[in-house]
Amino acid sequence: MGCIEARGLRKAFGTTIAVDGINVRVEEGRILGLIGPNGAGKTTALNAILGLTSYEGELRVLGRDPWTEREKLMRDACFIADVAVLPRWMRVWQALDYFAGVHPRFDRAKAEGFLAKTTIGRASKVRELSKGMVAQLHLALVMAIDAKLLVLDEPTLGLDILYRKQFYDSLLNDYFDRSRTIVVTTHQVEEIQDVLTDVMFINRGRIVFDCSMEEFESRYLEVTVNPEQIAAARALKPIHERQVFGRSILLFDRVERQQLAALGDVRTPSIADLFVAVLSNQSGAAQGGAR
Amino acid sequence: MSTPSNTVPGSPLESQVTAPAVITASRRMYWSVRRELWEHRSIYIAPLAAAAVFLLAFLTGLTLSAAHRHEPLDIPYEFAAALIMGTGFIVGIFYSLDALYGERRDRSILFWKSLPVSDLTTVLSKLAIPLVILPLLSFAIAVVTQFVMLLLSSAVLLGSGLSVGTLGARMSFFHMSLMLLYHILTVHGLWYAPIYGWLLLVSAWAPRAPFIWAFLPPFVIWGVEKIAFRTSHFLGMLQYRLTGPVPSTTTARSGNLMEMMSALTPVQFFSRPGLWVGLAVAAIFLAAAVRLRRYREPI
Numbered sequence: 001m002g003c004i005e006a007r008g009l010r011k012a013f014g015t016t017i018a019v020d021g022i023n024v025r026v027e028e029g030r031i032l033g034l035i036g037p038n039g040a041g042k043t044t045a046l047n048a049i050l051g052l053t054s055y056e057g058e059l060r061v062l063g064r065d066p067w068t069e070r071e072k073l074m075r076d077a078c079f080i081a082d083v084a085v086l087p088r089w090m091r092v093w094q095a096l097d098y099f100a101g102v103h104p105r106f107d108r109a110k111a112e113g114f115l116a117k118t119t120i121g122r123a124s125k126v127r128e129l130s131k132g133m134v135a136q137l138h139l140a141l142v143m144a145i146d147a148k149l150l151v152l153d154e155p156t157l158g159l160d161i162l163y164r165k166q167f168y169d170s171l172l173n174d175y176f177d178r179s180r181t182i183v184v185t186t187h188q189v190e191e192i193q194d195v196l197t198d199v200m201f202i203n204r205g206r207i208v209f210d211c212s213m214e215e216f217e218s219r220y221l222e223v224t225v226n227p228e229q230i231a232a233a234r235a236l237k238p239i240h241e242r243q244v245f246g247r248s249i250l251l252f253d254r255v256e257r258q259q260l261a262a263l264g265d266v267r268t269p270s271i272a273d274l275f276v277a278v279l280s281n282q283s284g285a286a287q288g289g290a291r
Numbered sequence: 292m293s294t295p296s297n298t299v300p301g302s303p304l305e306s307q308v309t310a311p312a313v314i315t316a317s318r319r320m321y322w323s324v325r326r327e328l329w330e331h332r333s334i335y336i337a338p339l340a341a342a343a344v345f346l347l348a349f350l351t352g353l354t355l356s357a358a359h360r361h362e363p364l365d366i367p368y369e370f371a372a373a374l375i376m377g378t379g380f381i382v383g384i385f386y387s388l389d390a391l392y393g394e395r396r397d398r399s400i401l402f403w404k405s406l407p408v409s410d411l412t413t414v415l416s417k418l419a420i421p422l423v424i425l426p427l428l429s430f431a432i433a434v435v436t437q438f439v440m441l442l443l444s445s446a447v448l449l450g451s452g453l454s455v456g457t458l459g460a461r462m463s464f465f466h467m468s469l470m471l472l473y474h475i476l477t478v479h480g481l482w483y484a485p486i487y488g489w490l491l492l493v494s495a496w497a498p499r500a501p502f503i504w505a506f507l508p509p510f511v512i513w514g515v516e517k518i519a520f521r522t523s524h525f526l527g528m529l530q531y532r533l534t535g536p537v538p539s540t541t542t543a544r545s546g547n548l549m550e551m552m553s554a555l556t557p558v559q560f561f562s563r564p565g566l567w568v569g570l571a572v573a574a575i576f577l578a579a580a581v582r583l584r585r586y587r588e589p590i
Contacts (some may be wrong), residue, residue: 074407081401094329101322104314
């Protein structure tokens with residue numbers, strides 16, 4: 001059984017189709033990055049997974065229907081919607097008391113341990129904390145829950161780089177243990193590239209790209225082509241070409257590394273570059289179809 | 292409102308247990324109500340403030356009358372109770388209107404929904420505040436206030452050498468408290484249920500300005516009925532709901548509500564169809580509020 005299984009998942013708001021029949025299967029123990037432009041349907045898809053919105057199609061999360069069994073699902077799944085949703089009036093000790101009061105898998109000592117590494121005081125109100133500290137608090141609460149699935153929707157939005165780095169470091173070092181599954185969306189793709197085990201691109205409500213990071217690294221190569229060899233490089237059918245400081249950088253799919261090494265500097269592309277390539281090809285194809 | 296097992300969530304014993312703790316429905320309810328009290332401190336501050344202001348005014352009046360050697364005041368016990376309960380009622384109205392609207396406005400609903408607490412538990416815990424917590428709290432504060440008044444007036448009267456005998460002529464203190472509790476449980480706890488149900492429903496639904504959405508529709512219905520049919524059944528219905536389950540024949544303007552209540556025995560009260568119709572309407576409003584909370588997204 002996959003951790004998340006969706007078949008033909010669809011969600012429309014009036015005439016706007018936010019999620020357009022996606023099929024997804026996320027296995028246990030993966031860290032999936034869901035990457036997409038604004039309005040691509042990421043948050044809607046995650047909301048459906050978390051039982052926050054109704055949907056059409058089939059969806060099972062940890063073997064449950066999230067829409068009808070949200071309460072039960074939340075014993076084994078938790079999420080950080082974004083840093084701004086902790087109630088502003090709440091004091092840190094109240095959050096700890098409340099979690100211990102209602103969550104069967106919350107380990108209070110563990111949360112206290114995480115908080116001890118920060119400068120957050122027990123009596124502080126959320127409104128008195130900086131944005132970075134609120135994120136630390138929320139992460140400490142969530143990491144103390146022995147959950148099978150953690151969903152993070154733009155968890156580091158608006159945080160400075162130090163907090164962002166720290167956030168993912170503690171997530172990996174103190175939380176992830178191969179039996180948990182994490183789904184994360186973010187615009188700071190490059191920061192989580194090393195963290196992910198799988199990556200998925202979503203655009204206009206559809207999954208346009210889906211692969212594991214191992215496959216990603218073996219399939220895709222980026223070459224900064226020597227100017228005199230540009231014609232030879234283009235003959236190998238790059239999936240994307242861009243110019244940086246007057247030099248052409250070509251992105252190849254399933255082309256031998258030795259073959260490319262002769263043309264210039266070869267390296268693994270960033271997810272962000274592949275994302276741009278996939279999306280611009282897609283819109284190009286769409287325009288081609290329209291013509 | 293708490294059982295001993297509820298009060299030790301953070302004990303070392305419990306946090307060392309690795310197997311998931313069993314969280315009973317009553318424990319989730321207890322913590323949900325507690326969190327409402329954390330968030331809305333006016334629930335207990337407002338009635339306490341009303342009591343304090345009243346006692347201050349009472350003491351001033353008492354000292355003045357003693358200084359001028361007037362006859363002792365007719366001690367306004369019932370007025371004290373009415374003031375404190377009225378404050379509780381007003382707090383309950385504003386609380387209910389904000390209960391399911393505020394969490395959508397500040398997006399914290401996403402946080403609450405990330406925890407294993409059902410929409411039903413959440414809405415019921417929010418209903419418990421105006422229907423159970425506020426009345427009981429107001430009752431406790433009112434009884435303590437009345438007791439302090441009794442002590443103060445006895446002391447002042449003794450000090451000024453006037454006869455204390457007039458105090459004993461009043462309804463006995465215990466009987467008065469019992470009447471107050473009866474009034475609170477019947478009127479505030481049961482009779483007003485559809486009012487709070489309506490407010491919670493509006494709070495769960497309103498895209499903005501829940502206050503207007505709560506009070507405009509009744510006003511419009513009243514106006515339409517008045518103009519179209521030249522009747523005012525709706526207004527009468529509202530009045531009946533607000534003034535309490537007392538037969539209109541005995542609703543003499545002079546009598547106060549609590550004295551009228553004493554005329555209504557529990558058997559009479561529970562056999563009034565108005566009570567059961569009200570509770571059924573409240574249940575419908577609440578079911579709708581629970582459903583809306585599931586569907587509504589942050590504003």
